[in-house]
Amino acid sequence: MTETDPKKDLHRYLKSAREALLWKVExxxxxxxxxxxxxxxxxxxxxxxxxxxxxxxxxxxxxxxxFTAEPMPWLEDFDDDPSVDMWATADESRTFVVGLYRKACAHADATIEALEWDATGHVPHWPKERSEVSLHRILVHMLAETNRHGGHADIVRELIDGSAGLQQGNENLSPVEGVSWETYVARLEEVAREAAQAAGKSPGK
Known part of the structure; x- marks a missing residue:
């Protein structure tokens, strides 16, 4: 059995999750x-x-x-607007935000590569009893965070133009041989209504 490096494994999955997210804005x-x-x-x-x-x-x-590559002044405004980092202003172009994300990821990669698996740090905004963390824990946390928002991006992009899938060239969608997506969705709607009727409730109730 081939030995694996847990830090490298998690880092590889994190990099893949980042690239999947970036594809959604192209x-x-x-x-x-x-x-x-x-x-x-x-x-x-x-x-x-x-x-x-x-x-x-x-x-x-x-x-x-x-991180000194790019100012991020909105990070100081959470008390006034907790959602300040969840939208881009008209002055913050896609080129700027994508570039910022790539720079932030490069900075993160340097930390991951420089530190040992069990290196410890401190997350100021976490409760005191769990604010001391290892690199291992932060890698797991960011992998979960990125994939969670990657799922959000999947749905949002599909709503915009119907584009779907994990990555370009690797959509990772269940094949529906000889059946259109419209037919497939209609079938699911029919099943949902049948289930609701079997439960004695109207659809949507």
């Missing part, structure tokens, strides 16, 4: 890349902006490795 207009498509305002550029801050905070500040 080929869209400045309007589509930032417009809200859920009742809570979820939008693609906001997800990238948020995750750039997460990469900087968890792999930079936590381990005493400040």
């Amino acid at each position: 080929g869209l207009s400045e309007y589509d890349v930032r417009r809200p498509l859920t009742p809570t305002g979820t939008n693609l550029l906001g997800l990238l902006k948020h995750l750039a801050g997460c990469e900087v905070a968890y792999f930079g500040d936590t381990f005493g490795r400040p």
Whole structure:
């Protein structure tokens, strides 16, 4: 059995999750890349902006490795607006936000490569009893965070133009041989209604 390096394994999966997220903002207009498509305002550029801050905070500040490549003044405004990092202003172009995210990830990568698996740091905004963390824990946390928001991006992009899948060339969608997506969705709707009727309830109740 081939031996594996846990730090390298998690880092590889994190890099893959980042690239999947970046793919979701390609080929869209400045309007589509930032417009809200859920009742809570979820939008693609906001997800990238948020995750750039997460990469900087968890792999930079936590381990005493400040990020100096780009100012991020909105990180000081959470008390006034907790959602300040979840959307991009009209002046923050896609090029800027994507570039910021790549710089933040590069800074994070340098931390991951420089520190040992069990290196410890401190997350100021976490409860005191669990604010001391290892690089291992932060890697797991950021992998979960990035994949969670990657799922949000999947849905938002599909709502914009129907584009779906994990990565370019590796969509990772269940094959529906000889059946259109419209037919497949209609079948699921029919099953949902049958289940609701069997439970003695009207659909949507």
